Amino acid sequence: MSLLVVGSVAFDAIETPFGKTDRILGGAGTFISLAASNFTRNINVVSVVGSDFPDSYLELFKSHGINIDGIQVIEGGKSFFWSGKYHNDMNTRDTLVTELNVLADFNPVVPEKYKDCKYLMLGNLTPAIQRQVIEQLPVRPKLIAMDTMNYWMNSCWDDLMEVIKMVDVLIINDEEARQMSNEYSLVRAAQKILTFGPKYLIIKKGEHGALLFDATMFSLPLPCRLRMFSIQPVPVILLQVVSWVILPKRITFHSII
Numbered sequence: 001m002s003l004l005v006v007g008s009v010a011f012d013a014i015e016t017p018f019g020k021t022d023r024i025l026g027g028a029g030t031f032i033s034l035a036a037s038n039f040t041r042n043i044n045v046v047s048v049v050g051s052d053f054p055d056s057y058l059e060l061f062k063s064h065g066i067n068i069d070g071i072q073v074i075e076g077g078k079s080f081f082w083s084g085k086y087h088n089d090m091n092t093r094d095t096l097v098t099e100l101n102v103l104a105d106f107n108p109v110v111p112e113k114y115k116d117c118k119y120l121m122l123g124n125l126t127p128a129i130q131r132q133v134i135e136q137l138p139v140r141p142k143l144i145a146m147d148t149m150n151y152w153m154n155s156c157w158d159d160l161m162e163v164i165k166m167v168d169v170l171i172i173n174d175e176e177a178r179q180m181s182n183e184y185s186l187v188r189a190a191q192k193i194l195t196f197g198p199k200y201l202i203i204k205k206g207e208h209g210a211l212l213f214d215a216t217m218f219s220l221p222l223p224c225r226l227r228m229f230s231i232q233p234v235p236v237i238l239l240q241v242v243s244w245v246i247l248p249k250r251i252t253f254h255s256i257i
Contacts, residue, residue, distance in 0.1 A: 002042045002043075002044065002114070002116065002117045002118055002119070003033075003036055003040060003042065003043045003044070003117060003118070003119045003120075003121065004044050004046065004110070004114050004117035004119070004120045004121070004141070005029050005032045005033045005036070005043065005044070005045045005046070005121045005123070006029065006045075006046045006047070006108055006110075006120070006121070006122055006123060006125070006129075006130075006133050007027060007028035007029030007030075007032060007045075007047060007121070007122065007123020007124065007125065007147075008026075008027035008028050008029050008030075008047060008080050008103060008123060008124070008125070009027045009029045009030050009045070009047040009048070009049050009053070009057075009071060009079070009080075010026045010027035010030070010049075010079055010080035010081060010082060010103070011023045011024065011025070011026055011079055011080070011081045011082075012024055012025070012026025012027070012081075012082050012083070012084075013081075013082075013083035013084075013096075013097070014026075014083075014084065014086070015083075015084070015085040015086065015096075016085075016086045016090065017086070017087070017088050023081070025057050025060070026082065027047070027080065027123075028123030028124050028147060029045055029046075029047045029123050030061075032121050032123060033045050033061065033064075033066050034060075034061075034064055034066070036121075037064035037065055037066055041065045042067075043064075043065065043066045043067065044066075044067045044069075044070055044111075044113075044114045044117065045061065045066055045067065045068055045070055045071055046070035046071070046108050046109070046110055046111075046114065046133070047070070047071045047072070047106075047108075048071065048072040048073075048074060048102050048103060048106045048108075049071060049072070049073055049074070049077075049079045049080075049102065050073070050074050050076075050077035050078040050079040050101060050102045051073060051074065051075050051076055051077060052077075052078055052079055053073065053079045058071070067114075069111055069113075070109075070110070070111050070114060072102075072109075074102045077101060077102040078099070078101040078102065079101060079102060080099065080100060080101055080102065080103040081097065081098075081099040081101065082095070082097065082098055082099075083095075083096040083097035083098075084096055089206045089207055090206050090207045092175075092206070106125075106129065108129060108132065108133055108136075109136075110133060110136045110137065115136065115137050115138060115139075116139065117137070117141050118141055118142045118143075119141055119142060119143050119144075119145075120133070120134070120137070120141040120143070120144045120145070121145050121146075122134075122144070122145065122146035122147065122167070123147055124147045124148060124149050126152065126156065126159075127148070127152055127156055127159040127160040127162070127163045128156070128159050128163075130146055130148075130163045131159070131162060131163040131166065134163070134166050134167075143168050143169065144166065144167040144168050144169070145167065145168065145169035145170075145171060146163065146164075146167045146169070146170060146171065147171045147172070148160060148164075148170070148171075148172060148176070149172070149176060150175065150176050150179055153176070153179055153180055161196060161197075164196050164197045164198055165196070165197035166197070167197070167198055168198060168199045168200060169198060169199070169200045169201075169202060170193065170198040170200070170201050170202070171202045171204065172201075172202075172203060172204070173203065173204040173205070173206070174186060174203055174204070174205050177189040177190065177193065177201075177203045180193055181193050186203055186211060187217065189203075190203065190211070190213035190217070191213075194213065194214070199214060200212065200213065200214050201213040201214075
């Protein structure tokens with residue numbers, strides 16, 4: 001078994017009703033791979049950082065058994081930085097600062113030794129890059145999951161629709177599901193989005209967990225103590241996906257119902 005993760009490895013600055021931090025380790029690729037490392041090994045990451053990215057963070061990946069040969073380090077470049085403020089529901093957020101830096105010119109090259117992956121997790125990147133990654137793989141992985149956001153719906157809808165046809169699992173939040181479908185009811189929204197191509201749809205609902213849809217609906221509550229940084233919904237949900245499809249004898253979503 002091998003898991004390929006393609007997503008941002010970055011810096012975040014986070015403010016919540018419960019606390020605030022300055023620049024810390026962030027990025028979808030970071031948290032997807034770290035979350036998955038609790039369930040499996042042979043995790044490979046493709047991303048890009050600048051020379052300002054600390055070696056201690058790279059060592060953190062290694063300490064979790066994550067292969068980082070696919071992380072490009074651009075000398076003299078600055079790593080992607082995002083700053084945001086989360087509201088009381090821990091799902092609604094305001095973006096304060098986005099600095100693409102080296103991510104602006106990111107051209108993901110999947111190393112040959114990564115290309116036989118059985119599972120592919122695509123973090124929130126441009127749809128064109130997500131598609132480019134899929135097309136680099138000579139054999140389609142057993143499962144492809146992708147995250148996206150309303151920014152790509154607004155700026156490159158056609159590209160987004162093309163890549164959604166290529167994946168098994170689409171992960172978006174409730175606001176994005178309503179925008180994508182033009183339906184307020186999440187059940188109706190899911191029914192419409194599933195006609196776009198994915199076999200499964202996960203709708204994140206912040207503090208209320210998530211909804212998993214195929215022909216049926218499964219509600220996944222995520223009760224937890226409110227902690228300052230309990231605000232990484234995508235990695236948490238992807239961690240669940242990884243556990244369902246990778247752990248022995250758990251190879252379908254139906255096995256958890």
